[in-house]
Every structure is written in C-alpha cells, then in structure tokens.
Amino acid sequence: MEHGTRDELLGRLAEAVGSIVVAHPTRVAVDGPPAGGKTTLADELAVVLRQQGRDVVRATIDDFLFPRARRYRRGEYSAEGCYLDAHDTEALNRVLLDPLGPSGDRHFRCLAYDRASDAVVSPPVSTARADAVLLFDGVFLLRPELIDRWELRVFVSTAYRITVERAVAREGSPRADVERRWRERYLPAQRLYGRGVRPTDRADVVVHNDEPSQPAWEMRQHRRQPPH
Numbered sequence: 001m002e003h004g005t006r007d008e009l010l011g012r013l014a015e016a017v018g019s020i021v022v023a024h025p026t027r028v029a030v031d032g033p034p035a036g037g038k039t040t041l042a043d044e045l046a047v048v049l050r051q052q053g054r055d056v057v058r059a060t061i062d063d064f065l066f067p068r069a070r071r072y073r074r075g076e077y078s079a080e081g082c083y084l085d086a087h088d089t090e091a092l093n094r095v096l097l098d099p100l101g102p103s104g105d106r107h108f109r110c111l112a113y114d115r116a117s118d119a120v121v122s123p124p125v126s127t128a129r130a131d132a133v134l135l136f137d138g139v140f141l142l143r144p145e146l147i148d149r150w151e152l153r154v155f156v157s158t159a160y161r162i163t164v165e166r167a168v169a170r171e172g173s174p175r176a177d178v179e180r181r182w183r184e185r186y187l188p189a190q191r192l193y194g195r196g197v198r199p200t201d202r203a204d205v206v207v208h209n210d211e212p213s214q215p216a217w218e219m220r221q222h223r224r225q226p227p228h
Contacts, residue, residue, distance in 0.1 A: 061138025
C-alpha cells in the first residue's frame with residue numbers, strides 16, 4: 001500500500017498507462033461504486049496524459065445504458081435490475097471496446113444511448129490513433145462481459161457511507177430520496193457485484209479514495225490472457 005498526494009497518485013497511474021506497450025489504443029477501466037470518485041479521477045488522469053502528449057478518448061458507462069423501460073423492468077429500486085438490466089455491454093463492446101482492441105479498426109463511437117431522449121443513438125464514427133488511451137469510467141466494468149477488454153484495470157474503493165454523502169451534495173435531491181436509492185438499489189447491486197466478481201481481486205490498481213486529497217493505492221501485477 002502506498003500513500004501520497006493526489007498528484008503522486010496521478011503520476012503513478014500515468015506511469016502504469018505508459019508502461020503498456022500494445023499495437024492498438026490502451027483501454028483503461030476506472031471502476032468503483034456510484035459517487036466513489038471514478039469520473040473525477042479519470043478526468044484528472046486525462047489531463048496528465050494529454051500534457052504528456054497522449055491522445056485521450058474519454059467515455060463513460062452512463063452513455064451505454066438501456067432505455068428506462070428495460071432498466072427498471074424489475075422496479076425502480078431493484079438491485080438485481082441495477083446490475084443485470086441497466087448497461088448495454090454488448091453495444092459497448094461492439095462500438096467502442098472491440099474497435100479499439102487488437103483486432104479492431106480504431107473506428108469507434110463513444111456512446112450508444114442518450115439520457116435526455118431516453119433513446120438508443122448512433123452518432124458519427126471517430127477514429128483513434130494507434131497510441132491513444134481510452135479512459136472509461138463506470139460501475140461494474142470488471143464483470144465477465146467486459147473483463148478481458150482492458151489493458152489496465154483501476155478500481156476506486158470508497159466507503160459506502162461516504163458515497164452517500166457525496167451523492168447528496170452532488171445531486172441536490174432530498175437526503176431521504178438519495179438514501180433510499182443507495183440503500184435499496186445501488187449498494188445492494190454493488191454487493192452482488194462484489195460477491196460474484198470480486199473486482200478488487202481483478203484490478204491492477206486499487207485506489208482508496210475516502211479522502212481524495214490524501215489517497216492510498218495498491219499497484220498489482222496480474223498474469224492473465226491478452227485482452228480481446
């Protein structure tokens with residue numbers, strides 16, 4: 001376990017990205033619970049990598065949701081629905097992760113769903129450089145459907161009580177509404193994921209983010225099959 005400043009953490013993550021040598025874009029997963037700090041960490045890392053001259057593609061699981069009718073078919077507060085029905089992993093692989101992988105053509109789309117219209121979308125195709133970095137944040141990224149698509153796997157670990165406080169501050173919703181959603185849907189879904197997948201065991205880097213300005217992290221080495 002290492003402890004340090006935020007800049008030191010970002011430097012270590014940038015080193016980890018830079019140590020990966022592949023003939024296609026480097027795909028980085030930034031996983032963790034809701035309101036754990038995944039998006040902020042990925043955004044900050046993108047700044048560092050761009051300062052180093054890397055071409056960075058930023059994307060998020062929130063742009064690969066199923067429409068609401070499917071997401072909530074088990075009920076608005078269903079933990080099983082949150083884990084099993086929310087995310088279109090097939091579309092994610094088809095339009096983003098596989099095109100940027102070893103057999104891909106680097107022609108990709110960063111989203112397949114528009115939250116405002118609650119509709120599946122197909123935006124214009126972009127082309128990534130071979131040395132680009134995809135920084136992709138979201139929940140459940142180390143699940144079986146996605147686990148072999150990443151060159152680097154980061155898990156942002158944050159105490160559940162802290163994620164609730166952050167969500168209340170971020171969303172501006174009544175505390176009771178946020179607490180119910182966390183208590184009945186999000187946190188039980190994370191426990192389902194944790195029991196079934198053990199994401200911290202599969203991560204290359206675990207970031208302990210209870211106090212973002214004073215993080216701790218574990219850098220790990222895993223022997224695994226080459227990603228798809």
